[in-house]
Amino acid sequence: MKSIEKHYRCDVCSKSFRNNYALKRHMLTHTGEKPFSCEVCGKTSSSYDNAKVHMRTHTGERPFSCDVCGKSFGNKSVVKLHMRTHTGEKPYSCEVCGKNFSTSSEIQNHMRTHTGEKPYSCDVCGKASSNKANATVHMRTHTGEKPYSCEVCGKAFSNQSVVKVHMRTHTGEKPFACEICSKVFCTSFELKSHKRTHTGEKSYSCQVCRSAFSSNFTFKNHLRTHTGEKPYYCEICGTSCSTSSNLKSHMRTHTGEKPYSCEICGSSFSQPSNLKVHIHIHTVK
Numbered sequence: 001m002k003s004i005e006k007h008y009r010c011d012v013c014s015k016s017f018r019n020n021y022a023l024k025r026h027m028l029t030h031t032g033e034k035p036f037s038c039e040v041c042g043k044t045s046s047s048y049d050n051a052k053v054h055m056r057t058h059t060g061e062r063p064f065s066c067d068v069c070g071k072s073f074g075n076k077s078v079v080k081l082h083m084r085t086h087t088g089e090k091p092y093s094c095e096v097c098g099k100n101f102s103t104s105s106e107i108q109n110h111m112r113t114h115t116g117e118k119p120y121s122c123d124v125c126g127k128a129s130s131n132k133a134n135a136t137v138h139m140r141t142h143t144g145e146k147p148y149s150c151e152v153c154g155k156a157f158s159n160q161s162v163v164k165v166h167m168r169t170h171t172g173e174k175p176f177a178c179e180i181c182s183k184v185f186c187t188s189f190e191l192k193s194h195k196r197t198h199t200g201e202k203s204y205s206c207q208v209c210r211s212a213f214s215s216n217f218t219f220k221n222h223l224r225t226h227t228g229e230k231p232y233y234c235e236i237c238g239t240s241c242s243t244s245s246n247l248k249s250h251m252r253t254h255t256g257e258k259p260y261s262c263e264i265c266g267s268s269f270s271q272p273s274n275l276k277v278h279i280h281i282h283t284v285k
Helices: 020-031 048-059 076-087 104-115 132-143 160-171 188-199 216-227 244-255 272-283
Strands: none
Touching: none
């Protein structure tokens, strides 16, 4: 097969091209020039092809589809990256810890967990983030924007990954299992907290009374015993509670729900503590 001669060489990086047009287009990567402007939003691009791909974010056009699952995309190169979700290919490896990634952007973001670099800063509060996606999600804590919603109950979220976790409350899926006792959980965070019940590790310490806790959630609830904060409010009577579980228990005074039943006589109670007292009646007979 006859090779194509490339007579046009870049004076900056010495890369060669087969025609003058290709060379001129390449030179834009060095000059930073972006002569192609979007008529809708004004965004500029360095090439006509890039401008064309960008326009699809406005038109919604997705002419490239995955042969495996049928998912469509506006950019042909993105299809190639998507295919790795099916093949499991992860060609980018971290030189520090050896973890592998499917895209160059993923490994770039990951490397910041080692370097501690956080180049994205919030214009409102100054909080720094390691990647653009986290910075975008953080901004929604200021704007209140919640663009992702649950298809089952309609609850809205600021983060798409949180929707996936929330869906497990409907499906009952608990993919994270404890290797010690086989107890299963919805999230890896819950599993990590649970494992501390086996190790006895208590990483969270109260500076007021020196009590120690195995999870940040329990620690935050404890702090309210010192601050007196009660952020959970009953919509029926206005009673405030320090924890969500206390509010849930309180709500039963309105609903009459009694989910705790005695296995001996069938009596039911709204609180587990009341059931415990009741059980004592049977044991003393």
